[in-house]
Amino acid sequence: MGSLNFTLLFDPLCLFFLFVICVVSLPAAIYSFSYLKGEYSSAKITLAAILLAVFIFSMLMVVTVSNVLFFLVAWEIMSLVSYFLVVFDTTHERSVKAGMIYIVMTHIGTAFLIAAFMIMYKYAGSFDFLAIKNACQAMPGGAKNIVFLLLLVGFGTKAGLVPLHIWLPYAHPQAPSHISSIMSGVMIKTAVYGIIRFVIFILGVHSGWWGALLLVTAVISSLVGIIYALMERDIKRLLAYSSVENMGIIFMGVGLGMFFINKNLPYLAVFSLAAGLYHLVNHAIFKGLLFLGAGCVYKAAGTRDIEKLGGLIKKMPQTAFLFLIGAMSISALPPFNGFVSEWLTLQGFFLGAHNVVGGTKLFLGICAALLALTGGLAAACFVKAFGVTFLALPRSRYAEEAREVSLAMRIPMFFLAALTLVFGLAASLILRLLVKVAGSASGIDISGMSFSLNNFVLSPQMGKSVYLSTPQLALVLAVLGSAGFIIYRLFAAKRDAAVSKTWDCGYYKLTSRNEYTATAFSKPFRIAFSFFLLPYRKTQKIRESFYHVKSFAYETHTTKVFKKYIYDPVLALVFKSAKSMRRIQPGSIHLYLAYIFITLLLLIIFMPKF
């Protein structure tokens, strides 16, 4: 048994994650007070505050402890507390079910982690990070591969990598909104910390396929996540699926980094890892902002179903504005931060394709193309989310009665919205810091590397012709935008605008039901991806006679492929074996006694054999 010293670690990687945790948790905590007021009793609000504190504290512990055992303890506390927060709204059946899925999945993940740590302990004889790091150098390749796979499944479950993402769209929306923002913004990021800390830092990248496997998983995750998000009409669940997508993008950076470490391209490895970390902090900021915005909508309108919303931009303009900034940022539009990190990740792919030969070139090219597709779909998804929720006319009483939320809820969102801009404009400075983090995490010396020309211009590719300057880009956008606006005012303002009703073919009965719906908006994508979504429809006609249809019901659904073809068969198998186990447990005392008796007799008869 190695000595168990409770020491904390504060290397650049830890500090980076501490920053990410604090920058999302603090606004969410401030937001929570006015969000919870009026929803629950005061005792329950106190409980929520305590749980929130423990939750944040456990996440801080996860990223700072320097000992595998304490890491597991902190990890479990984090999982359990977040479970309590998911089922916080106990009056809803759905919360309990979501919590059940969450706790089962997270414990399966933890089981894999424990297995990996046990193998590491067997070689190191100690639980300390540094001791394990030293021992891992002597670990045989086969054991390393097994440990990597175990860690990938274990952390992948927490990160929501496809096909282990199944819990995420249930658990995140069900928690109170400030918790959703912390869970989506920060908690699932601890899995990235785990992968970087344990695979890259401690284990050391051993074979080339590790990075490739992570890359493929990440690409699939981001595509699957965003396609499901496009199909969703529950706004918080849409955001949760989008988290799956963004975790995919983050892991693309990390996977690329691992890939390049193995290919012995240190500059690119550090660059890609830094790109992944950049997207991590960006996603934390804008997903936190979006979940808080969704919470405002829920608080104001009382529903999360975007088909019942609409027109909220007039009722709650500030929330709409803040949500729009989040949506633009997540859709990777300049000058916001999402653009910078996706651009960097894409550059990582392109530069990598330049520096490798053969089929690997093609592989990286395809990955880059799929990342671009993901970005496009994300933009479509948030056009839908913002457009259907905030534009047009209210679709139901819920939306009509919505009012702007209190200032205490808007201020944290203003803070995060400002950060999206700061992280977009100060990209060059931030990348320099992140490169240090990536360098220390991967053990690569970065003193001779340069990633930017000055404080404003990013320049990967070591002085070749690719540059990005977000402040200049923002300036150009501002100038062009205001120029367009001025031209419009000069030429269009003189014309008289005729205000009248929308022409409706003489029907004169346009209601909110004639509006474009979210389902209709996503229909082209449903058709384009029908090979994966497997949509089906149900129609039901109720006729009075052959000629007169009294009512007509039309439903369209998509098949949940992973649930139907992976989880359902596994569950069925578990239940089937449980049923056959039940056969030997009929509840008869005589039979139970007989089991003991027969065992005794067999032991007597076969005693000489033992």
Place this chain on the structure above:
Amino acid sequence: MQAIILFGVLISTYLMVIAKRSTSLIRAFRYQSFCLFLATLIIAFNEKQLDLYIVAGLLFVIKVLAIPRYLYRFLNKIKANEDLGLFINTQLSLLFALGFTYLAWVFARRLIVSDYALAAIVPAAAFFMVLIGIFLMIFRMTALAQIIGLLAAENGLFLLASTVSGGMPFFVEIAIFFDVFVSVIIMGFFIYRINKLFTHIDVNKLSRLRG
């Protein structure tokens, strides 16, 4: 002398196996306990220890007098069906019992490493009593048979302890006696409750209670 008493133990145990009614089962148990009392008395006489005399006396008072009387009175009170409810009929049970006798003998021979074959005969009888005790608990339906089966197994353990190791420490012995007595009273109470609630004491039917 010892041989005769052991013979008595065997016979009374066979009587328990072929008992069809509750009263005869209790009576057979009383015979068995009485034989055990005699065996303990002889050991006490040989070793001339006061402790063992007291143990023998307690055995007589509790297992020969108190428990059977309590069970008789109890049976009268709940007016349950006399029938024990056999899963296996008496003839077949007896065949099994004979098989167990042989098995216990083989087991004891293996356990007691001695040139003198008869050294294993008392442990063999003890094992036999334990086996039959459990056998009764399994193949008789009523809860009463389960109490008696447990007591018979306990008798077997007592015999084993008193012969192989020259008896357990005195206080342990006394504690066990009280335990047994109290447990019989508690089980009796439970049977009373079961009978009141379900109007029978058939343990086999209790399996319907499971969820």
